Amino acid sequence: MVSAAARRLDAPDNAEGMRLDFLGVNHAFALEDRPLPVLEQIRFNVEPGEFVALLGPSGCGKSTLLRLVAGLEPPTQGQILEDGRPITGPDPSRVVVFQDPTLFPWRTVRDNVALGPEAQGLLKSHRTRIDDALALVGLSGFAKAYPHQLSGGMAQRVALARALVNDPRLLILDEPLGKLDSLTRISMQGELVELWQRSGFTTLLVTHDIEEALFMATRVIVFSERPARVKADIPIDRPYPRHRGDPKLVELRRHLLELLGLAQTW
Numbered sequence: 536m537v538s539a540a541a542r543r544l545d546a547p548d549n550a551e552g553m554r555l556d557f558l559g560v561n562h563a564f565a566l567e568d569r570p571l572p573v574l575e576q577i578r579f580n581v582e583p584g585e586f587v588a589l590l591g592p593s594g595c596g597k598s599t600l601l602r603l604v605a606g607l608e609p610p611t612q613g614q615i616l617e618d619g620r621p622i623t624g625p626d627p628s629r630v631v632v633f634q635d636p637t638l639f640p641w642r643t644v645r646d647n648v649a650l651g652p653e654a655q656g657l658l659k660s661h662r663t664r665i666d667d668a669l670a671l672v673g674l675s676g677f678a679k680a681y682p683h684q685l686s687g688g689m690a691q692r693v694a695l696a697r698a699l700v701n702d703p704r705l706l707i708l709d710e711p712l713g714k715l716d717s718l719t720r721i722s723m724q725g726e727l728v729e730l731w732q733r734s735g736f737t738t739l740l741v742t743h744d745i746e747e748a749l750f751m752a753t754r755v756i757v758f759s760e761r762p763a764r765v766k767a768d769i770p771i772d773r774p775y776p777r778h779r780g781d782p783k784l785v786e787l788r789r790h791l792l793e794l795l796g797l798a799q800t801w
């Protein structure tokens with residue numbers, strides 16, 4: 536069931552999603568005594584409008600890859616192209632939602648969501664989008680609250696609203712639902728898929744939750760232990776809404792567990 540807010544957030548002026556090309560990306564952090572290689576020969580493409588879930592062992596380099604796509608730092612070697620042009624820094628067409636979002640403590644929830652539109656000069660149409668984004672994440676009743684009055688999960692939902700209000704062409708999600716209780720999480724997964732289907736933005740999602748990847752994504756990329764290399768690239772060719780009992784998804788789940796070295800115990 537698509538909510539009215541999700542329907543309105545489906546921006547009529549939204550261009551199609553962004554294409555990404557990862558061309559032999561290597562990345563290492565400079566530690567005091569040695570370099571720490573984190574990404575090794577990352578090479579894959581993302582077509583406009585794809586929803587790609589990134590899975591891999593903890594600490595393998597997934598968040599680092601997202602930071603490079605967001606333009607927050609350049610790769611040590613190789614290139615990431617957006618629509619054929621190298622990414623050289625942050626851009627409003629690529630929005631990121633981190634697991635621990637930073638909200639401005641002196642601004643209300645609504646004013647935190649309004650940051651992007653304010654930078655463009657707050658228009659009347661923006662006001663409706665802000666209201667719709669808050670409704671989509673279920674926080675209309677908290678518009679006037681301040682960040683210290685929110686739970687961790689609510690803060691994550693504010694960050695999601697703040698990203699969606701900007702009409703992104705690429706949505707970069709780093710465990711954005713990790714702090715939500717399971718019911719809110721399932722509801723937000725559904726809302727996000729509906730919105731993505733209608734708006735057409737490209738989505739990269741880092742998650743530790745195999746079910747979430749199988750429920751939401753059109754494709755799953757599995758990384759090795761650090762330094763992360765692409766271990767598997769698997770399309771999920773199943774219609775929405777998806778059901779846990781779908782035999783193909785059950786099989787895929789088993790395959791992903793094997794790839795991640797996790798025994799299936801139940």
Ligand SMILES: Nc1ncnc2c1ncn2[C@@H]1O[C@H](COP(=O)(O)OP(=O)(O)OP(=O)(O)O)[C@@H](O)[C@H]1O
Pocket residue numbers: 564565571573591592593594595596597598599600761
């Ligand atoms: N700024 C930094 N300086 C030095 N090392 C870093 C920096 N950022 C991350 N690292 C290291 O790089 C490695 C990869 O970190 P990253 O956060 O990308 O992993 P991840 O796969 O997202 O982990 P998780 O799934 O646990 O969130 C880790 O060993 C981390 O300690």
